[in-house]
Amino acid sequence: MSAAAATTETKPSPPPVEKIRIKVDGREIEVPKLMPDWQGKLQPTTMLQACALAGVEVPHYCYHPKLPVAGNCRMCLVEFGLPLIGPDRKPVLNEDGTTKIAKQVLPYEPTTVRGAIACATPISTGMEIYPGSPATRQMRESVLEFLLINHPLDCPICDQAGECKLQEYSVDYGQSASRFVEAKVHKPKAVDLGPRIVLDDERCILCSRCVRFTKDIVGDDALGFVNRGSYSTLTHFPGKPFDNNYTLNTVDICPVGALTSKDFRFQMRVWFLKQTKSICTSCGTGCNIVIGSREEKIYRYEPRQNDAVNSCWMCDAGRLNYKWVGREDRLVKCGVRNPERGMKDASWVAALNEIADRLKKAPAGSVAIVASARQTNEELWLLSKLKAKLSATSDSVPRIGEGDKLLVNVDKNPNSYGARLTGVAADPMGSSLPKIADGIRGGGIKTLIVFGEDVTKHGIGAELLGKLETLIVSDILPSQTTELAHYLLPGCAHAEKRGTFTNIKGRVQKLMKAVEPRGDGRPEWEFLHDLVYNVTGQNGFVSIEGLFNQMVKEVPAFNGLTWAGLGDLGVAVRI
Amino acid sequence: MPQEHRLILKYADQPGYTPDIDCYLRHGGYEMLKKALALQSKDLPGGKKMSAQEQVRDEVMKSGLRGRGGAGFSCGLKWSFVDRKSGKPVYLICNADESEPGTFKDRQIIQKDPHQLIEGMILSCWANDVKLAYIYIRGEFAQGAKILNRALGEAREKNFLGKNILGTGYDLDLWVHRGAGAYICGEETGLIESLEGKRAYPRIKPPYFPAVLGLYLCPTIVNNVETLCAVKHIVAMGGAEYARLGTPNNTGTRIVSVSGHVKKPGYYEVEVGKVTLGELINDPAFGGGLRDGRTLKAVIPGGSSAKVFKAGEKFKLKRKGADGQMTAVEVDLLDLPYDFDSLAQAGSMSGSGAIIVMDDSTDIIEALSNIAEFYAHESCGQCTPCREGSLWMAKALHRLTHGHGRKQDADYLLNIAQNIQGRTICAFGEACAWPVLSFVKKFKDEFENRGATDEAKRTAKGTGPMQEMRPIARSAALR
Amino acid sequence: MIVKREKLSLWERLYLPAIIGGFKVTLRHFFRKKVTMQYPEEKWVVPQGYRGAPYLVRDQEGNTKCVSCQLCEFVCPPKAIKIIPPGPAGEIADRPNAEKMPKEFEINMLRCIFCGYCEEVCPEEAIFLMEDYSLTGTSREEMIYNKEKLLALGGVHNDRIRKWKRKLEEAKEQAAFPVAKP
């Protein structure tokens, strides 16, 4: 069975959960009694979760599905009712036989509604929640007013504007004019919290999301509140900067513009940014991200929720690892080395034809391929076809660094499994690199194809490269290897092309194109396809979708996948 | 003639009574502990057994003792909620963070009769299988903490505390933990957080009910000083006998603190419900009446967070007649029985038993401003309505007391307070909203007149629209 | 349908009275005030509320009012406005407390349709459509006005609210802000 390898879910299916019936704004729905909390443990379903299942959004600030519940913002207060229990401890019935509902009121003031915070109040059978009632609306309006009285209202200079919950709910529940005539509380502005974070305390609504994140998710109690009451201020211990590898997540979860990223600060208004779903390529984890770009310039990476990979988080190192895409010294021209005149620009057709001619003439076994585990599955698979045709030796470069418990993997290659599964990498990865070096030294290998790696740093020195008859190099940034290339093929950064990666847990995830390639750069899969066609005569894949679907037929581990079936979150394969 | 009924403070003010253990033992101290520890399990009909501890808990339940801290919640019921099946240790904390303005009863017990509290605590701990207990005493009671520590040392020496108490195999550790000046630590979950070494942010309920998830997320009992002392007397008298004191559902004695504009401010232990508010203020045995030539203007009956009463108010109380029928009776303010239920029916509460009396020399707006400033200062800042609202009200009242009032300020204040009450994590929301709601509602004409006068003054001066008030400075007019 | 032509009367057939009447009109206008304007030496005075070219203004202290919020850029229908924000290391605002001002601000006057949306959307009252209605240049590049040019043309505009200054003053006045610094 071809689909056997591809399992849609790695998690075991949860045990069947008891369902209970409640009403949301008069609409009866059935919801599970237990639902996963922030750690994924089953806990009694909260009103907020139940409302979400009913398709009703309950506004909130402090609640975050992946953080412990704090219940301090009070924005999610809702009016609710419970079945009225008579003195005989049985529900009281209406005349028509339905259960009588007692709307909850203040015990000391029965004319006033008592709200409950939807984020922490568990539901019970027969409960009625009224997220759309006038009383609920009034509670939201009042909480929002409280939040706004001491807010500086400086949206024009606030980076959060456009994705600010305070702005959004102000549209829904705010008043056009403030009745607050007293002086506002002023707090420190532009506080340098750490190497990547700036804090504006006046904007802070003290929801404590950042505090909980850094304490409960990262385990680095770097942030805290000082002072009391309305003067409470978010801060770090003076002299102890907020500096762990996950600080920038606090910028994402900050519902207002209190925490801002130094990297993104005052760079671009968020409403201009085009959002492209993609994958972080800085390590084997493959965090799901959203690339924010405008006019072919990348401004930021943000994590995208994928509970099977990165939850809602990503590391700072990965997040800031986009600047090289826009570097000035990018390789932008296709080049062919002329024995007399050195490297000269060439057209793609001419270069690829020339390479194909040379490869076709190369005796079997005289070609070696050094691929990169930073290439996509499709590109590696195309290389494996070349390898098969030319009986080439191939390998890719392993990259082991430091990892942590949360997200950062020790494998700094984003697609080690792709390289393994397509058969391009040796086992263990990198073990054939010395063989290739020896082959060149001994003269057995005369042609070397290098993709995205500076092989001079991995055991194949410049003097060895000089011995080659043909050195075909594709890369994005210049290196010693690209300088020695006979054929130089400018490739694309990950944000400039589409394709798939297989992460360290065997999840095949899609890369999407956010910006156009620089100069003459072309996606590697595109020109590799041309090359493979020129060399082997195989065809049948003109688009990335077609290529992927062809690949899954031929690579056993990928059997049963489809490009469309990968969706936004990818699919795990057996590895 | 109404009289004090001294039970807890029986010896405290007697000449020659000292807070050391010898004096306490001479006055029958620790006898109740010995009595309780000697109790045997009792057979119940149906072949079940009732352990000695259960018997004590049962007596407390029967006594109808209601918490003396403020909420007046049944002590026996509170104990019955404790999750004893979790396998986690049960903790008991004595709430000695007496911070409610107007209250000064626990201070008397701690300073004058610390061993009574300790005995009450040991009894309560034993009855609830508690192995570790704390007295959370407010930081300002530095003397009290010293006295308690000395008393604990003495009790340890005599083996009333520590390992294998009086040879019964029961171990109990009891420590004094000092707060550091935060009113919110009087809220039980805030107190627990504070005892855990955190900012005293009250916890959300659900899920953090102390009886299930309290100190270190273990079942925890938090009781007021006076409540725990009463436990000793319940053990001495038996629950049923104790319940005969006071009035039904408002049993026992309680210490009432009377302060403000009375001749004899002080603390008076009375049977609950047997004495009226008027007697507590005016009777020579208690408050002794107002200062000469003054008349009553307002009374806060249960600590500053209780709703104020205006002089001359009348209330409709439900009374059970001789035929068992409930009838409504009109009662004057001064004839209100001082108990939990009557005051609740009159729209306020007896809270921590603190009566603050204000005579006609009091500027009611200043008084409210003073209270509002207290709450703005003491708000922990965790949840939005209280954090922002308490300071907002304080600032608005500050404006009103400094000649920057507006006609609409009365409604403005009512609306802010209305938006706070019932919407916060803990009862502090009510505590800061109720004074404002009650003062402004009952003295609305004063507030509106003040606003109108200020506006008229501004118009006359031609200063035009109201100036924004600059940051809050200390109120001056109460000098 | 046949329309019957009226016969002219003698007085009408004489022609002269009509000619004299015509000359009378001519003569009357000859002595009236001239209405021709010597454009471009003379310029037409535009009525209030006229939507001319959008310029950036400074406040009475000579500070740039624009804080680079880019709302005008967003709202501009012909995409005539281009703002380059200052970035994290960029120049902070010359107004106290405002934190931010544009690194570059360009309006392509060839694209501008003088709709006034930018003025309407500006939260800082930093951009105004002024009386300029005749914009000329000798190249396309010249018609892209940069920040300096826009500020020079806009001149000073009274800032009644002075939001940022007031905020700063209020913050400084806040007595004894309880910040404990160990």
Add this chain to the structure above:
Amino acid sequence: MNFAVPTELETEIDELITHYPQKRSASLMALHALQGHFGWISREAIEWIAQKLELLPINIYELVTFYPMFRTNPVGKYQIKVCRTLSCALGGSYKLHEYLCQKLGLDSNAQSLQTTKDGKFSVEFVECLASCGTAPVMMCNDDFYEGVTAPKADEILTKCK
């Protein structure tokens, strides 16, 4: 700055820690102990306690700024706290505060803690000290004074000299 905790104090704090199942709980008591010795909680003291209780400094910093009894700046040798809450205000605590301030040459309108130039006295208005029946009340360091009239205040001040 040199920060050294005397051995006796450290022993005392170590003993306090044993009172609690979790070290963190001892932070308030440890802060009291340190403040008792040094008069105020310095940055080094915060770091010292944090290390002692296996916490991060921010955890202690949060407490020091939350609880008004802890000082983050040096204060006078005698700290006078006058209660300002309602019962005492009705009983004349504003007058008492003004009197003390005048006597010590301080600004009676100031909200927060003020210290005399010689560093001997600090005067501060605090919230309820829970002795409302004997208003106005004040504290001088750990000692409590009730029904403080002007002559009594003088007496207290002289005692401090």
